[in-house]
Amino acid sequence: MSVTKAPPAHPAEAAVRKPSTRRRLVPYWLLLPGILWLLVFFALPMVYQASTSVQTGSLEKGFEVTWHVRTYWDALTDYYPQFVRSLLYAGTATLLCLLLGYPLAYLIAFKAGRWRNLVLVLVVAPFFTSFLIRTLAWKTILADGGAVVDALNTLHVLDVTAWLGWTENNRILATPMAVVCGLTYNFLPFMILPLYTSLERIDGRLHEAAGDLYATPATTFRKVTLPLSMPGVVSGTLLTFIPASGDYVNAELLGSADTKMVGSVIQTQFLRVLDYPTAAALSFILMAVVLLVVTVYIRRSGTEDLV
Amino acid sequence: MPVLRWIRRNLVVLAGLLTLAYMILPNVVVMVFSFNRPKGRFNYAWQEFSLDAWSDPCGVADLCGSLSLSLRIAFWATAGATALGTMIAFALVRYRFRARGAVNSLIFLPMAMPEVVMAASLLTLFLNMGAELGFWTVLIAHIMFCLSFVVTAVKARVMSMDPRLEEAARDLYAGPVQTFVRVTLPIAAPGIAAGALLAFALSFDDFIITNFNAGSTVTFPMFVWGSAQRGTPVQINVIGTAMFVIAVAVVLAGQLVANRRKSNAGK
Secondary structure: OOOOOOOOOHHHHHHHOOOOHHHHHHHHHHHHHHHHHHHHHHHHHHHHHHHHHHHEOOOEEEEEOOOOOOOHHHHHHHHHHHHHHHHHHHHHHHHHHHHHHHHHHHHHHHHHHHHHHHHHHHHHHHHHHHHHHHHHHHHOOOOOOOOHHHHHOOOOOOHHHEEEEEEEEOOOOOOOHHHHHHHHHHHHHHHHHHHHHHHHHOOOOHHHHHHHOOOOOOHHHHHHHHHHHHHHHHHHHHHHHHHHOOOOOOOHHHHHHHHHHHHHHHHHHHHHOOOOHHHHHHHHHHHHHHHHHHHHHHHHHHHHHHH | OOOHHHHHHOOOHHHHHHHHHHHHHHHHHHHHHHHEEEOOOOOOOOOOOOOHHOOOOOOOOOOOHHHHHHHHHHHHHHHHHHHHHHHHHHHHHOOOOOOHHHOOOOOOOHHHOOOOHHHHHHHHHHHHHHHOOOOOHHHHHHHHHHHHHHHHHHHHHHHHOOOOHHHHHHHHHHHHHHHHOOOOOHHHHHHHHHHHHHHHHHHHHHHHHHHHOOOOOOHHHHHHHHHHHHHOOOOHHHHHHHHHHHHHHHHHHHHHHHHHHHHHHHH
């Protein structure tokens, strides 16, 4: 900083500026309360949970650390269907969010013109109604005998999805399709906003240049727009996949016992069964899996960017 | 076929509008069903038009109590997270210090963590400490997960600020406090406001972390969750619709004011 270079105007000011150690401590004072909060209420709980996951005991006698690592193995073997399902549903929903969200983000960035702000407001507007109420609305939309189910039945779409294992008995509610539909719906804004930010930064002249060089619209998209929007694609998919993998609201409200995701299991073990070690182990495995997927994904997309 | 050609040319626009419809549809359903008079306990099938719920929005036991609790928690969580987060953002952009990488990871990790994991681990801490679950534990949790989002929002704004403006203020003999209050804060205000708004929305709508750490206290999302099991009163839809209308009106009013300012500045 240039502050110290300037000669002090009068002694009083010199007294304020001289102790540079005090100045150097400023960032630490600024950081202290917030970082302390995160350390105590985010990092420390992780340590407690790690310790809980290797404890044994019961509610009456209390729990003790016995390094019972078998809990992890038991949790995995007992609940691997829920794990696989969580990753599968979250992955499918992320892919659908990308496919549905990209055109809308593109529309807002390049085609909306003076409607841009209005469309942006409409994208964010659903946030203003509690997401649980909106998720319950899907029960009405996808209800048996409702317009959606009837239309899909008439077109025999539900026969195809049933053959694929997505639906059952000509209904959508209480099937994997309903859960994925809810997940996709709930996390779409998290995909669209980062996509929009990265698309909006693209210089429109690049599109003109590609056109001048005889690129078709499809080639322009493949060679110019898509590569330049990759940062948005990466952060959008992460912002969608991470919360979707741990979500249990959609699976509980729109699904059935056969569509339970790992979040439901953690919730039940923790709040109803009160088997804290198993719940802690499950949540640690989920965290590890998510961090692993995220790291591999960031690495992969990073190298692809360089090529 | 001119119609087909038109469709092909506007494919992106059509697909985008379809996605928009998909996103708006549930809000429309919530709104329409706030005028329903359901037959059973659940408000999932249309019966007949009625204004009963709108004329008595608090007519269901505990509904408005949970709503006011959620608003209070959201208010204090926003205040706390915005204060702490703004300080961190300024420290990150404006100062050099040790362990910057560690600080950055500590800010990033809560955003890269499934909510259940944070919820369960925080509950383990509270159980071990013997803390009484309720208002305070929920508030602590909300400040924790809102913090990172505030930091991100404020940081983006402070980073794009021109440091020469503050130097100019100092050259004009403004003290450090005066410079901060008269120059730095007004420029950073939109970022801080965005962070605060995000924190409020996240806190008010949070279910998973709250459900783990609330004990027997019932926030509005928890009330809705419970009613999905017991029976959904129409009043839920009324409150959802009212929230939606108020929020959209506020946003549009803000847009109008901003537009008018812009056109006035242009004159």
